[in-house]
Amino acid sequence: MSTTTQAPLEQVVLGALASVAPEADLAALDRNVPLREQLDLDSMDFLNFVIAVHRALGVDVPERDYAKLATLESCVEYLAGLPRTKPA
Amino acid sequence: MNGAPAVKVTYREAVRAAMREAMQRDARVFLMGEDVGRYGGTYACSLGLLDEFGPERVRDTPLSEGAFVGVGIGAAIGGMRPIVEIMTVNFSLLALDQILNNAATLRHMSGGQVGVPLVLRMATGAGRQVAAQHSHSLENYYAHIPGLKVLAPATVEDARGMLWTALLDPDPVILFEHATLYGTEGELAEDAGAVPIDRAAVRRAGRDVTVVGYGGTVAKALEAARMLAERGIDAEVIDLRTLRPLDDETLVASVRKTRRAVLVDEGWKTGSLAGEICARLVERAFYDLDAPIARVCTEEVPIPYPKHLEDAALPQPGRIVEAVLATVGGRG
Amino acid sequence: MPSLGADMDAGTLVEWHVAAGDAVKRGDIVAVVETDKGLVDIEIWESGVVDALLVAPGSKVPVGTLLATTRTDGARAQAAQPPVLPPPPRPPLRPMASPAAKQLARERGVDLAAVHGTGPHGAITRADVEHVTPSPAPPPEKAEARRERVEEVETPREPRPAVLDATAMRRAIAASMARSKREIPHYYLSADIDLSRSTAWLEAENARRPVEERLLLAALLLKATALAARAVPEVNGFFVDGVFRPSSAVHLGVAVSLRQGGLVAPAIHDVDARTVVEVQASLRDLVGRVRTGRLRSSEMSDPTLTVTNLGEQGVAAVFGVIYPPQVALVGLGKPLERPWASGGMLGVRPVVTATISADHRVSDGHRGALFLAALDGWMQKPEAL
Missing domain, CATH: 2.40.50.100 (RNA polymerase II/Efflux pump adaptor protein, barrel-sandwich hybrid domain)
Structure with a gap:
């Protein structure tokens, strides 16, 4: 995966996070620490995050794959491998 | 208001025009009082009327309020429509027996057979350095009495229009003319005529506080509102116009909107009309109030003669502003 | 005294x-x-x-x-110094507030002890109460049309703050919780609830649902709580002026912690009468609006029973403090896989510890126990919720 395709994906993930945690400083986010831990997201916040990603990219993340969205790094990696209906 | 051109007239001229029109329209109307004829009235309200209508209809009386008010009551019972002028409210106390025990009660005591369609006009109030026996505001004495209607025209329009409506009333009506108003000028439509006498008027709309005045205090309340506007406070000014019966609806509606009230009354605070209005607002708008109701009244002294003391004793725009600021609290 | x-x-x-x-x-x-x-x-x-x-x-x-x-x-x-002004009024025993402020505080469920007064002599005015619980902001697409109407009815005196004031919120929580512990004789019960049926049902449901329509366990728990509250009305309502007033509707307060600190417990109305899908939608909407500070005043004031869910933080069980004038608080811990004996066999099942803190002036432990039993019962038949 080249950075040219991954950078827009990362922007989508950060945008989705901003919508569920508007008070968070996303610039300070550690790419490899679980998001729920870093941002104190509850299950409803996480569902809203998944929905925001779905709306932005048209990807359908099954519930069993939620674990693959644990960190910013893993999100980008996982989403890059999914078929989607909208450009990032 | 109704499209006719407006002219500048004094309050005195408006009172005179009202009396002239009444005597032209209805032959039963006549004017009676001390010095109303040859002298033209203590405040010159009836100047020229003697020449125009003759001594039968413009009658000078002896200095005997009890007698000539009694004569007026008799004439009213007999089918006339008398306008009786009393020089000041202080002197009207000599006629209080006639007013209270006869004028106000006869319809009730006769089972409705005998009405007293009398109109009493009298000057009231301080501000002219005529000391304590000529300066008091005793409107509340009369507003206390069932059987009377009590009016306080504060504008040239009301001075012009209230008299005819009062003459149409089948029962006694008292008009209080604040003595400092006679020389004041206002705009009046050339075809101005009768006005209703059952409602208070909002003289200035506002949203932050309701300032209530009547007669001589309306102009002071409006001046205070202008000063408050400079401080960003938007005061609503209500002119009571009718002191009995009080127009509770207008007062309550205003206070429901502004949630604060400052009552201005040239009477003494104890037992004042302002006290009565305060009680009614608490009875009917308690849960709408956002601050204690404040009263700006005359200091509880006989009105002093020296100008600086007289000014200090009376409600003034500055005192109204202070009361409003205390009422709006931290917002001021 | x-x-x-x-x-x-x-x-x-x-x-x-x-x-x-x-x-x-x-x-x-x-x-x-x-x-x-x-x-x-x-x-x-x-x-x-x-x-x-x-x-x-x-x-x-x-x-x-x-x-x-x-x-x-x-x-x-x-x-x-030489006195020039009249002495300030004595500190009042209860917060000095105007009648209009008290009226609004009642409507919005605001505790006046937590409001800073700016009126005469420091009295609390209507605007001060509005400052603590701002009126709900209208949805953006309707903002223009609505603004005009609002100005006609009551002209706002000051711009309203967009978010809740954290200090005021802390004081409000302090006042409310102190009052609760002072006045309400709490009793506490707990029960472990087997979630295997509920989670299996959810997994199957969510597998066939698009992302936006997926359900959370919380929605099932809320609906089950509401139905249990309908069965045991002594936990649902208000204790006011020495009398318990049961509520015919079940408006569940959902305690949501703010990441900045503090918490709010806005209500989802008529949970007992809604489908799980509707409860899920309301919950999602509510959490979203809590995060952006746009709650509605009606949600703030009228829950009849509150649910707190600290399971997200990994807490096994929570025994909460009742929000006066409510009479009970339901606590849900973290669903965990635990050893579970059933039918003489030991297995591993997802389990949640549910608790109830209830007002002993209104109900006794027996009724509280029936409530938890009813909650358990509903979680065993998720398809019926």
Whole structure:
């Protein structure tokens, strides 16, 4: 995966996070620490995050794959491998 | 208001025009009082009327309020429509027996057979350095009495229009003319005529506080509102116009909107009309109030003669502003 | 005379530990009071200087009687100068608020003890209450049309803050929780609930649902709680003026922690009458609006029963403090896989510990136990929720 395709994906993930945690400083986010831990997201916040990603990219993340969205790094990696209906 | 051109007239001229029109329209109307004829009235309200209508209809009386008010009551019972002028409210106390025990009660005591369609006009109030026996505001004495209607025209329009409506009333009506108003000028439509006498008027709309005045205090309340506007406070000014019966609806509606009230009354605070209005607002708008109701009244002294003391004793725009600021609290 | 128990009407001042002119600081013991339950040391809540002792030792006075007045140090410094102004009014026993402010506070469920007054003599005005619980912001697409109408009805005096004031919220929580612990005799029960049926049902449901329509376990738990509350009405309603007023509707307060600190417990209305899908949608909407600080005043004021869910933080069980004037609080811990014996067999199942804190003035443990049993029962038949 080249950075040219991954950078827009990362922007989508950060945008989705901003919508569920508007008070968070996303610039300070550690790419490899679980998001729920870093941002104190509850299950409803996480569902809203998944929905925001779905709306932005048209990807359908099954519930069993939620674990693959644990960190910013893993999100980008996982989403890059999914078929989607909208450009990032 | 109704499209006719407006002219500048004094309050005195408006009172005179009202009396002239009444005597032209209805032959039963006549004017009676001390010095109303040859002298033209203590405040010159009836100047020229003697020449125009003759001594039968413009009658000078002896200095005997009890007698000539009694004569007026008799004439009213007999089918006339008398306008009786009393020089000041202080002197009207000599006629209080006639007013209270006869004028106000006869319809009730006769089972409705005998009405007293009398109109009493009298000057009231301080501000002219005529000391304590000529300066008091005793409107509340009369507003206390069932059987009377009590009016306080504060504008040239009301001075012009209230008299005819009062003459149409089948029962006694008292008009209080604040003595400092006679020389004041206002705009009046050339075809101005009768006005209703059952409602208070909002003289200035506002949203932050309701300032209530009547007669001589309306102009002071409006001046205070202008000063408050400079401080960003938007005061609503209500002119009571009718002191009995009080127009509770207008007062309550205003206070429901502004949630604060400052009552201005040239009477003494104890037992004042302002006290009565305060009680009614608490009875009917308690849960709408956002601050204690404040009263700006005359200091509880006989009105002093020296100008600086007289000014200090009376409600003034500055005192109204202070009361409003205390009422709006931290917002001021 | 402070209330030293919900049943205390009066107390006898036995002894003063301070005299007029003494400096006191918050927490000092200033007096001893005798109640039906014995002698109690009275602490002072404000630092300052004792101004006057108003009740003599040996006097029995009703709760609410002014015992003494104090000045703050600032006021003392002022008093040393020649007095030019009338003395400030004595500190009121309860927050001084205008009738209009009290009315609005009642409508919005605001505790006046937590509101800063800006009116005459520091009284709380209507605008001060509005400052603490701002009116809900209209949805953006309708904002223009609605603004005009609002201005006609009541012209806003000051721009309203967009978010809740954290200090005021802290004070509101403090006042409400202190009142709860002072007045409500809580009892606590807990039960472990087997979630295997519910989670299996959810997994199957969510597998066939698009992302936006997926359900959370929380929605099932809320619906089950509401149905259980309908079955045991003693946990659902308000205790006001010494009387329990059961509520025919079940409006569930959902305690949502704010990441900035503090929490709010807005209501989802009529949860018992809604489908799980509707409850899920409401919950999602509510959490989203809590995060952006756009709650509706009706949601803030009228929950009939509150649910707190600290399971997200990994807590096994939570025994909560009831929000007055509600009469119970349901706590849900973290669903965990635990060993579970059933039918003589030991297995591993997802389990949640559900608790109820309830008001003993209104219900007894037996009724509370029935509530938890009903909650358990509904979680065993998720398809019926």
